[in-house]
Each structure stands twice: as structure tokens, then as C-alpha cells.
Amino acid sequence: MTDVSAVTATTTVTAVSALSLAAWLWLLLARGFFWRTDVRLPPEAEPDTWPSVCVVVPARDEAAVLPASLPSLLAQEYPGRAEVFLIDDGSTDGTGKLACELARRQEGLSLTVASPGEPPAGWTGKLWAVRHGIDLARTRGPEYLLLTDADIAHAPDSLRRLVSAARAGGFDAVSQMARLRVASMWERLVVPAFVYFFAQLYPFRWIGRDPAARTGPRTAAAAGGCVLLRTDAAERARIPDAIRHAVIDDVALARAVKGGGGRIWLGLADRVDSVRPYPRLRDLWRMVSRSAYAQLRHNPLVLAGTVVGLALVYLVPPVAAVVGAATGSTATTLLGGAAWLVMAGTYMPMLRYYRQPLWLAPLLPFTAFLYLLMTVDSAVQHYRGRGAAWKGRTYARPDAVPDEG
Incomplete structure (x- = not known):
């Protein structure tokens, strides 16, 4: 027996x-060759005229990382008109005041700091801040909105490359997955796997497919730390009102844009980095x-x-x-x-x-x-x-x- x-x-x-x-x-x-890491920004073809862009940065208690991220946005070498809106989402660590001080020290794009107050029922705090930032930005009539997190540092040519890729590829949303910090033992063990699992769940090659195509998966995803979005596409998809309750707001945004007939693109970043540390396992666990x-x-x-x-x-x-x-x-x-x-x-x-x-x-x-x-x-x-x-x-x-x- x-x-x-x-x-x-x-x-x-x-x-x-x-x-x-x-x-x-x-x-x-x-599975869309998800394991390959060669999906990067499409080849650049600079437009004859550069569209205007408003950068919206929702921020809540980000004083620790802001000195490493906000100056990189203000220092963007963008040939067209661009400005930055930092929306202080009820911070208690002086985030808004620090942002103003950093802007005074940094020549470059203009900065507006505002606060929307506490989010109403049915809204996540981040999306309520994004809504306030988009409302302020629309008074400037931008063609594009760059939604980026307060812990994301951009190379000086980041905005120019994003706009060039969006124009050349005819994309309504171009998103880059920022390179996350990998320094501690736990970051080395967990962070690359986090991006690997994400790509396995949402193969980047499938995301860039035309939504009008009748064959192949209709996968949609974005990386919330860096999303360049056409303003008219945002209006058609009712961003962010249509996704106001979403905890995973980047994926929800991409689905709303693609569901409205828009074209989206997502890939790995070369010159966009997260400066937020996750040194301990419990930090990564919480994330x-x-x-x-x-x-x-x-x-x-x-x-x-x-x-x-x-x-x-x-x-x-x-x-x-x-x-x-x-x-x-x-x-x-x-x-x-x-x-x-x-x-x-x-x-x-x-x-x-x-x-x-x-x-x-x-x-x-x-x-x-x-x-x-x-x-x-x-x-x-x-x-x-x-x-x-x-x-x-x-x-x-x-x-x-x-x-x-």
C-alpha cells in the first residue's frame, strides 16, 4: 500500500x-513576449510646431522627495509653452511651501501651487487632486496634459521626447514606467519582479495596438507616474471623473481612454526615475x-x-x-x-x-x-x-x- x-x-x-x-x-x-525589455519610446520625429503642455503633479506629504523631483520638471528643455501645477492634497509636512521655495531657486517653467481641500465621498485623494489640477490647466488651453507623481524625476528632455513620440505615433496617451529605485537588499529582490509581474499581466506590445483592430487582445494599462495625455482625449473619456473611485487609477485611466477609441502606448523608461525609497520589506509590502x-x-x-x-x-x-x-x-x-x-x-x-x-x-x-x-x-x-x-x-x-x- x-x-x-x-x-x-x-x-x-x-x-x-x-x-x-x-x-x-x-x-x-x-504572452506578447512580455519578458522582453525593448519596448521604449517610439523613434522621435520632432513636430514643426510644439503644442502647449500643462504638467499636473498631485502631492500629499512629499517634502522628503520633492527636492529630487520637482526641480527636474521645472528644468524641462521644452521648445513650446509649458507650465507646472502642483496640487497639494492636504499635506501636513509643508509640501506646498517647499514647492514654492524650490521654484524660487530654480529657473525654468512657471509653477502654480494650489490645494483642492478634502476629497468628497466617492473620490480617492489623488484623483481629486488631479481633477483640480486639470481644471486649473484647462484655463490655459493646453493640447496635452502630463500627469506625473511627486516622486518622479525627469531628464531635461523628457517632456520633449514624450510629446514627439505622441505626435509621431498618433497616440492619445503615452506612458512610461519610471525606473524604480533599487538600492537596498529588499528593493533588489522585489522591485524588478514587481515590474516583471506587471508586464506579464499587461504585455506592453499588446497595449500599443490600435483599438479599432478586430484581432488580438485589447489590453490597456498605463504607469501613473508618467502619463502624457491629449486634453481632448481626457475630455472624451471624462478623466478623471469617470475613474474617481479607482484605487489603481493608471490602469483605469488607460482603459477609459482606449474604451473611448483613443490610442495608448506604454513602455519602460530610460530617463524617468522614481526617487522614492522602499528600503524595508514592510515598505514594499505596503506598496x-x-x-x-x-x-x-x-x-x-x-x-x-x-x-x-x-x-x-x-x-x-x-x-x-x-x-x-x-x-x-x-x-x-x-x-x-x-x-x-x-x-x-x-x-x-x-x-x-x-x-x-x-x-x-x-x-x-x-x-x-x-x-x-x-x-x-x-x-x-x-x-x-x-x-x-x-x-x-x-x-x-x-x-x-x-x-x-
């Missing part, structure tokens, strides 16, 4: 290992868990499926390789090892992009396990009524982002 049980267990592990390898081969070849369950539309069945999927794809390969070696099952060892090898191989381009050692690639299953725990914790916090908590505000029951359609 014991031998029969052992054979059954080995057969089951081998079958699950084969399923995991099949999943990785599908991800490798049929992920505050919105992970919202990404799953607060659906317990989707959560269960996600947990099973993460386990099958990321945890089974190393476990199978070890169990197969321990039990002498060559098939299990080879299947688990092959899946683990494909996984590590697809992760290497992201590690190179973040200038990290490639020996971190085989550790991706451990990082995926951390993300699994963060996602479960996000659901637990939601059902405890805490929801998405960020900088002193808690959104107990935030609505999920709309379906992709």
Missing part, C-alpha cells in the same frame, strides 16, 4: 510539473498590498484562482526539481528544472534593465511567494474594512477598475 501511495504521489507531482512547464512555454511564446486585491476586483474566486496560479507557475518548478532529485524521479526533476530554467531565463532581461546581478533570477520563486502573501494580506485587510490605506487615508470599499471589454 505504501509503495502504491508513493507511486501515486510521484505521478501526481510529475503531472503537475508537466503542467507548470507547459504554462511557462505558453508564457514564453504567447503592493494596498491595491493588490483591488486588482482582483475584490472577488474571492479570482483571489483563489490567483493563488493557485501563482503556486502552479512559480512555486511548483523548484519544489518539483527538489522533490524529484530527492525521490530519484528523473522525469519530475527534468520537468521541474526545465520550468524553473525558463522562468529564470525570462526574468534575466528585467534584471539587466535594473542593472542587477543575474544570480537573482533563480530566486524569483521566493519573490513570487512574497507577492502571493502580499495579495492574500490585501484581501484580509479589505474584509477587515481597512481597504487601501495610503498616507493617512483609508478607502474601505474602493470599486474595482472596469473590465477591459
